[in-house]
Amino acid sequence: MDPSSDAAPGQETLATTSEFGLIEQITQPLVMSPAVSVGPGDDAAVYLVNGSAVTSTDLLVEGVHFKREWSTAEQVGRKAVAVNVADLEAMGARPVAMVVALGAPGELATSWVREFSTGVRSEAEAAGIVLVGGDTTAARDITVCITVIGETAGRTPVLRSGAASGQVVAVRGRLGWAAAGLAALGRGFRSPRAAVDAQRCPQPPYGAGREAAEAGATAMIDVSDGLLADLGHIARASGMVIDLDSARVEVDEPVATVAAALGSDPLELVLGGGEDHALAACFEVGDVPDGWQVLGRVREPEQDEEVGVLVDGRVWQGQQGWQHFRG
Amino acid sequence: MDPSSDAAPGQETLATTSEFGLIEQITQPLVMSPAVSVGPGDDAAVYLVNGSAVTSTDLLVEGVHFKREWSTAEQVGRKAVAVNVADLEAMGARPVAMVVALGAPGELATSWVREFSTGVRSEAEAAGIVLVGGDTTAARDITVCITVIGETAGRTPVLRSGAASGQVVAVRGRLGWAAAGLAALGRGFRSPRAAVDAQRCPQPPYGAGREAAEAGATAMIDVSDGLLADLGHIARASGMVIDLDSARVEVDEPVATVAAALGSDPLELVLGGGEDHALAACFEVGDVPDGWQVLGRVREPEQDEEVGVLVDGRVWQGQQGWQHFRG
Numbered sequence: 001m002d003p004s005s006d007a008a009p010g011q012e013t014l015a016t017t018s019e020f021g022l023i024e025q026i027t028q029p030l031v032m033s034p035a036v037s038v039g040p041g042d043d044a045a046v047y048l049v050n051g052s053a054v055t056s057t058d059l060l061v062e063g064v065h066f067k068r069e070w071s072t073a074e075q076v077g078r079k080a081v082a083v084n085v086a087d088l089e090a091m092g093a094r095p096v097a098m099v100v101a102l103g104a105p106g107e108l109a110t111s112w113v114r115e116f117s118t119g120v121r122s123e124a125e126a127a128g129i130v131l132v133g134g135d136t137t138a139a140r141d142i143t144v145c146i147t148v149i150g151e152t153a154g155r156t157p158v159l160r161s162g163a164a165s166g167q168v169v170a171v172r173g174r175l176g177w178a179a180a181g182l183a184a185l186g187r188g189f190r191s192p193r194a195a196v197d198a199q200r201c202p203q204p205p206y207g208a209g210r211e212a213a214e215a216g217a218t219a220m221i222d223v224s225d226g227l228l229a230d231l232g233h234i235a236r237a238s239g240m241v242i243d244l245d246s247a248r249v250e251v252d253e254p255v256a257t258v259a260a261a262l263g264s265d266p267l268e269l270v271l272g273g274g275e276d277h278a279l280a281a282c283f284e285v286g287d288v289p290d291g292w293q294v295l296g297r298v299r300e301p302e303q304d305e306e307v308g309v310l311v312d313g314r315v316w317q318g319q320q321g322w323q324h325f326r327g
Numbered sequence: 328m329d330p331s332s333d334a335a336p337g338q339e340t341l342a343t344t345s346e347f348g349l350i351e352q353i354t355q356p357l358v359m360s361p362a363v364s365v366g367p368g369d370d371a372a373v374y375l376v377n378g379s380a381v382t383s384t385d386l387l388v389e390g391v392h393f394k395r396e397w398s399t400a401e402q403v404g405r406k407a408v409a410v411n412v413a414d415l416e417a418m419g420a421r422p423v424a425m426v427v428a429l430g431a432p433g434e435l436a437t438s439w440v441r442e443f444s445t446g447v448r449s450e451a452e453a454a455g456i457v458l459v460g461g462d463t464t465a466a467r468d469i470t471v472c473i474t475v476i477g478e479t480a481g482r483t484p485v486l487r488s489g490a491a492s493g494q495v496v497a498v499r500g501r502l503g504w505a506a507a508g509l510a511a512l513g514r515g516f517r518s519p520r521a522a523v524d525a526q527r528c529p530q531p532p533y534g535a536g537r538e539a540a541e542a543g544a545t546a547m548i549d550v551s552d553g554l555l556a557d558l559g560h561i562a563r564a565s566g567m568v569i570d571l572d573s574a575r576v577e578v579d580e581p582v583a584t585v586a587a588a589l590g591s592d593p594l595e596l597v598l599g600g601g602e603d604h605a606l607a608a609c610f611e612v613g614d615v616p617d618g619w620q621v622l623g624r625v626r627e628p629e630q631d632e633e634v635g636v637l638v639d640g641r642v643w644q645g646q647q648g649w650q651h652f653r654g
Contacts, residue, residue, distance in 0.1 A: 052375050055371055057427075087371045097380070101386035132382065222370050
């Protein structure tokens with residue numbers, strides 16, 4: 001027992017909470033799954049995987065991926081889970097288990113960690129994944145690293161390299177919302193609320209990746225850096241040109257509102273904005289599942305033409321994505 | 328292509344290296360394994376797991392777990408892998424795949440990341456695990472999060488809760504070396520070299536966890552916080568008393584040297600020192616494999632006796648382990 005942890009509840013910080021107490025804050029109470037035979041509390045977790053295992057990891061750092069002034073602890077927890085599970089969706093995999101590592105300064109209120117854990121758990125429930133373990137440590141900035149493990153469960157993983165000539169490109173999920181929210185927050189606004197909330201926590205289309213895989217998607221990606229940047233990964237991995245039809249690109253209301261307020265081109269937000277974690281995939285014509293929006297086509301590059309992404313047959317002149325280490 | 332990345336090689340920093348270039352520094356060249364069907368470069372990695380999956384994660388932060396003045400980049404890379412794989416060993420699992428997330432400031436020399444990657448890869452090879460993916464991002468402090476996935480491969484995972492009355496407790500690997508190295512470094516010494524190197528990078532006894540599981544170990548733990556602290560986890564999880572015989576505890580030469588120089592009790596370093604990542608396990612008498620050193624026994628608590636760890640029948644009065652968030 002920690003004699004200094006009897007501080008007033010509102011005053012409790014990580015420095016007055018033992019490491020083991022903190023781990024309990026994060027891992028309890030857990031919804032367990034029949035697949036999990038050993039959960040948090042041992043050296044490692046043990047769980048069943050049906051088919052091959054599928055794994056992705058993401059590191060979120062305060063001041064880079066979120067700000068405590070802009071996001072609640074719960075939103076940070078939700079976002080950390082969402083951005084990871086979106087990568088499993090983009091492979092057509094079923095989420096199974098995840099581990100959460102948290103670094104935080106000793107002066108952080110323990111209540112922040114409790115609310116963060118609430119966010120982690122509620123998003124995990126929405127995504128259908130089970131928290132099986134983690135790590136906590138001291139750090140100057142709040143640092144969250146989540147690793148997710150999924151299973152192929154009889155489906156062939158959908159890679160970036162499978163786009164073929166004659167296919168259509170379709171998307172499911174939000175585009176431009178998080179970028180619109182970031183632009184609003186960056187100018188000191190707290191509205192439109194839908195855009196601002198989308199920046200604080202994305203809403204990936206859970207389950208849509210598996211549906212796409214079953215419908216016959218041959219290439220798929222999580223739209224994290226921006227639609228053009230991420231379709232560029234598919235185009236290059238597949239040796240193809242992807243040509244988007246701007247007339248088919250829908251601009252959702254919160255994105256239009258921010259673009260109008262800023263006097264900027266809404267297409268810039270939709271095509272270049274990252275962090276919404278929509279899914280983009282390539283299908284044979286006729287295979288596109290309900291709820292997916294066709295935006296363009298895949299074709300072979302012509303002689304001497306570079307592979308990549310075009311908009312209405314031309315190279316797009318705006319921002320194509322993020323560079324994480326630039327100032 | 329990044330036009331600013333043609334800086335002189337010695338001057339290159341992360342701010343002048345594109346994120347994708349940086350990921351390549353870390354992930355190429357990779358030794359692949361037949362179990363891995365999708366390696367780095369897609370949304371997630373895909374690999375086979377034989378039996379149940381076993382997972383652990385560890386977050387290492389500059390200034391908390393390592394200092395750039397004390398450790399080379401290669402040592403930091405090696406340590407990050409070693410501390411994680413030790414957790415798989417402690418379950419009796421076979422290492423399969425790992426993902427590495429790296430946060431770093433833009434002004435960090437790209438050469439640091441290259442050397443870090445060399446350390447990650449060489450330790451992974453020693454441990455028999457394959458790097459299948461990762462993430463990179465900006466961060467104020469160098470931050471490394473490694474998650475490892477192992478497989479049970481027909482063996483029952485060895486938990487902390489399986490210690491039984493009448494068994495012996497045995498250890499394999501170094502005890503007190505890293506703590507001795509930390510004490511030396513903290514007083515400005517760079518010797519004894521063996522202890523200082525042990526602090527910079529532990530040497531877990533790779534493969535010994537699986538051998539222990541096959542020999543019949545019923546409880547096992549990775550000694551990361553200190554022998555008494557970690558045996559305490561086994562004692563509490565199993566509802567047992569573990570009594571160590573101090574006459575059986577060997578003090579290795581580098582530990583004895585540091586203790587003599589500091590005028591302190593070497594047993595304090597051996598019983599209380601963390602970060603060596605030895606293995607401690609409980610076996611029936613006669614089941615202890617070669618190379619393991621028997622240090623004590625497991626017994627039922629007497630009436631009104633608390634479960635926990637004793638040394639020569641008494642509660643040890645020294646430091647029992649680490650508290651990560653204390654000043």
